[in-house]
Amino acid sequence: MVLGTYKEAVSARATDKDILKVSQDGGIVSALLIHAIEEGIVEGAVVAGKKDGEKWRPEPGVAMTKEDILGAAGTRYTMSPNLTALKEAVRQNGLEKVGIVLTPCQTLALRKLQAYPFARFVADKVNLAIGIFCMENFPIAALDTFSQAKLETPKDDVDKMDIGKGKFWITSEGEEKGLGLKFTHGYEQAACNICSDYVAEFSDISTGSVGSPDGWSTILKRTDAGKTIFDSAVEAGLIETKPMDEVKPGLPLLEKLAQGKKDKAAKELEKREKLGLKVPLVL
């Protein structure tokens, strides 16, 4: 299956205005984590926090409250090595039930940590892994290039970054500027080119904007843990949903992009192998 194993797909949006004010799309990650913390399903969550004084540089951190979660909301298109904060979360932060937000590659790493005994009493404490759709990721210097050099807007003046409709978008003082994705290619991390997972296939629940209308998110409920928490957040009125087949552009677009990433990765792997480069075993 091109989207991995999932029980159900829906389109959804958080109902809380505080969340929607700061969220990237439908505010699903924030709503789920806040709900999980408030219901005691997790004691805290590892999220891409914001580094003091550098608003586009994410810093993995541990969120314990709704305020912490809202403080970390929104996408920054550069790596946040969230797994590095997992150990601190289960040690000095004392968390025994942990939520974590991960890109697809990090989700795979988490599952490996859980499958192999690499670290004692660390990854087994994660009981909610929220995966976010991800096509590629950029070094922070690339974000400078896009906003400052190509879109002539200092990165610090940018209020929102987004990727959609074939462009990399920045919003600054209410004005939107777009950069065609063909101009961003080449800046992504090299490893992203051989990654075949667009939709975080190994997460408990995956979410991202693709497939749903603006301001909404597409949800793939994958595991019992993911489904249970999502359904309970819907029941509590924190999330509103629409059936996936009633929204545009719907799952076909998501499937197309997911398949595209797999094909591209396979091609790149073949190319690297032909060059005699070492390539990892990829699913």
Place this chain on the structure above:
Amino acid sequence: MTDNIKVISPTTRQEGHAELRMEVDDEGIVTKGRYFSITPVRGLEKMVLNKSPETPPVLCQRICGVCPIPHTLASAEAVDSTLGIEIPNAAKLLRRATLAAHNINSAAIHHFLVAPDITDDSNFVAAVKSVSNIRKNVQYVVDMIAGEGIHPSDIRPGGMARNITPFTKDKLVTRMKALKPDLEAHVELIKNLVLEAGLPKDLGANLGDSVPFSPYASYGGNEFPYEDLTEVLPEAWYEDPEVGKRACTQIPLLKGKPQEVGPRANMEVHHGRKEKGVIAQHVARADEMLVNYNDLMEALDAIDTSANTMTNWKVEGTGELGFGVMSAPRGFNVHMAKVVEGRIAYYNALVPTTWNIPIMGPATEGFHWELGAHVIRAYDPCLSCATHVMVVDDEDQSVIKNEMVRI
């Protein structure tokens, strides 16, 4: 080997390999007991030379997996000391809590090791379950504060890598309070089992002219009477040349006398107890769990979770030899370090069981040799850290260079 020499090699239910050699009379009573380590060298003291000051705690904690926490702390304290670092108060409390929790854990492991000596099948399962319960809880404290229960990553020169959060502090206090009745019941159980095990009252009470050494009532510090220290090569200490040649540790003396370390010595120095021997050792070790528990709770309670735990330190240091003297489960663990021009120029570890080795053998004297192993086990010897090296001629196996590296 003649009939009047009994050898137990290796001695069992202890860490590392050692030999107990006893000369016995016609009734099998030990007239002369000698105990010596035959554990091979690990060489960590040499590995840290010329490395940065951060290195010794990382490497030297791996001297052993039985008391890794005291090794880490002794190492960090020795480096702090030679660099002239005064660590923040919050870090001191975190270190203190870590050690106290570990020492409870280590005593519990020893109770598991000696359980077959002090109980029959009727109480064995209960004793082992009690040990597991206590270990699980106190190791949790070490995990949370120091980053890892076995080889902690967050005890560093200059303090502690991170503070705990208020959430964690509450959790630890709650969990430790809940453990208290279990711990008290465990101590009672072990003491009763020891007292009812039928061990002779004065078994192991022959401590010769040794002196109890316990410079700190809890945790440890940076003061060590280095000028009183002499170290005797095994060939000079053991009358039997064969033993002298095979023994892997040298004999440390303070003011010319062997020093007894461990729970019984602590209880004599700080709590005025005079009892000696196997039973006294076991009782002291059990009671010390509660002493450590109180220390743990005091430290936990005093931790300010918002305080800084790491000093900004410089590698220049004092150029003087620094000491880390830690109250380890088996006695005092002393690490010595000197940093010159930002690199480790000298490193030496004088570990708990090394102190006790010259005392343990003679302590078997006066009783039947079959009780010898009980005497040894009462000291909870842990030998992997206590070894020195020699350079031996390949052809005739003669000792060319006898260097004392006690790891």
